[in-house]
Amino acid sequence: MQQLGAIRHDWTEAEVKALFELPFNDLMFKAHTVHRENFDPNEVQVSTLLSIKTGACPEDCKYCPQSGHYNTGLEKERLMQVEKVIEKAKKAKETGSTRFCMGAAWKHPADKDMPYVVEMVKQVKALGLETCMTLGMLDENKAGQLAEAGLDYYNHNLDTSPEFYDKIITTRTYQDRLDTLQNVRDSGMKICSGGILGMGETATDRYGLLMQLANMPVQPESVPINMLVKVEGTPLENVDDLDHLDFIRTIAVARIMMPASHVRLSAGREKMSDEMQAMTFFSGANSIFYGECLLTTPNPETHRDVQLFRKLGINMEQRISESDETQEAALMNSLQKQQDSDHFYEA
Ligand code: SAM
Ligand code: DTB
Ligand code: SF4
Numbered sequence: 001m002q003q004l005g006a007i008r009h010d011w012t013e014a015e016v017k018a019l020f021e022l023p024f025n026d027l028m029f030k031a032h033t034v035h036r037e038n039f040d041p042n043e044v045q046v047s048t049l050l051s052i053k054t055g056a057c058p059e060d061c062k063y064c065p066q067s068g069h070y071n072t073g074l075e076k077e078r079l080m081q082v083e084k085v086i087e088k089a090k091k092a093k094e095t096g097s098t099r100f101c102m103g104a105a106w107k108h109p110a111d112k113d114m115p116y117v118v119e120m121v122k123q124v125k126a127l128g129l130e131t132c133m134t135l136g137m138l139d140e141n142k143a144g145q146l147a148e149a150g151l152d153y154y155n156h157n158l159d160t161s162p163e164f165y166d167k168i169i170t171t172r173t174y175q176d177r178l179d180t181l182q183n184v185r186d187s188g189m190k191i192c193s194g195g196i197l198g199m200g201e202t203a204t205d206r207y208g209l210l211m212q213l214a215n216m217p218v219q220p221e222s223v224p225i226n227m228l229v230k231v232e233g234t235p236l237e238n239v240d241d242l243d244h245l246d247f248i249r250t251i252a253v254a255r256i257m258m259p260a261s262h263v264r265l266s267a268g269r270e271k272m273s274d275e276m277q278a279m280t281f282f283s284g285a286n287s288i289f290y291g292e293c294l295l296t297t298p299n300p301e302t303h304r305d306v307q308l309f310r311k312l313g314i315n316m317e318q319r320i321s322e323s324d325e326t327q328e329a330a331l332m333n334s335l336q337k338q339q340d341s342d343h344f345y346e347a
Contacts, residue, residue, distance in 0.1 A: 104117075
């Protein structure tokens with residue numbers, strides 16, 4: 001669909017604050033109007049995540065179960081074999097996902113790992129899936145190698161505002177993150193970048209995060225908004241719960257500020273009711289991670305998402321190139337398999 005409203009890169013804190021402080025219904029109406037001008041409001045893009053290298057990460061991100069600085073009881077694993085990754089990607093395609101996102105708990109990919117991740121990109125792409133990776137920091141050279149392999153998206157989150165950032169991560173700077181995003185942009189790949197809410201940040205930090213993202217010379221094509229998954233053993237395990245209305249407001253303001261980007265309702269859906277998710281779709285979220293596992297923590301079961309989409313009349317966004325089995329057929333197939341196995345275990 002054609003994007004109608006102008007995309008702005010000069011948002012001020014006062015303007016963002018004013019949006020957040022609108023009466024709730026006014027904000028919902030405004031965000032939904034922008035959403036409708038730019039997207040089919042009944043379509044949601046679905047991506048599947050796979051952790052291709054888990055745990056023992058040298059970074060100290062205080063929210064992360066995979067950081068080697070905290071004891072979260074996670075089994076650390078080596079880089080997954082290419083064949084295993086392809087098996088998982090095939091399954092993701094069968095259940096209706098259009099994008100396969102591979103994540104590694106690295107500071108940055110090592111030279112010796114590049115041939116393997118490049119091969120993963122090529123083979124996943126050959127299945128007809130869009131590809132996304134999140135491997136930590138990238139220099140120009142590695143971004144170039146991934147772009148050449150055909151990687152569509154690179155995920156690298158800013159996570160929070162520049163002001164709050166140092167309270168969450170000390171082993172890489174905000175500028176390091178911006179540099180990686182610049183290298184991704186220069187290589188021609190699309191950017192997936194967003195953040196986490198519910199880490200004890202202030203409302204001003206939320207404005208700051210959205211301003212950083214929206215005021216980039218080219219806005220990220222994909223903006224994941226995660227709600228903190230509190231994992232035992234991480235420094236943020238006991239942080240106060242985020243008010244769900246504040247979460248919904250943030251999605252709405254992200255939609256208004258980044259009208260043409262896909263806003264992804266990312267981690268934290270396990271704790272969200274159907275009604276809350278419906279409200280986020282109304283306010284402009286139009287992408288989710290689909291499948292029982294995020295990287296290391298649980299996500300809603302696929303049949304629950306299929307049922308939610310049915311109840312809301314939401315269709316999964318299809319890729320233009322989708323030619324063989326239609327996604328609806330893939331979806332029915334996955335729902336049927338799920339129901340069969342439910343009956344099997346009930347019997
Ligand atoms: N290691 C790579 C990196 O950080 O650059 C990629 C993987 S990392 C797990 C991807 C993103 O997941 C993080 O930037 C963060 O936004 C999100 N994330 C990690 N742990 C989370 C948690 N407990 N709750 C919500 N989001 C989380
Ligand atoms: C993003 O913003 N969220 C995803 C994806 N990008 C890589 C990761 C969420 C991870 C949640 C914690 C876990 O499962 O380990
Ligand atoms: Fe490592 Fe990424 Fe987790 Fe930070 S978020 S500790 S970089 S895996």
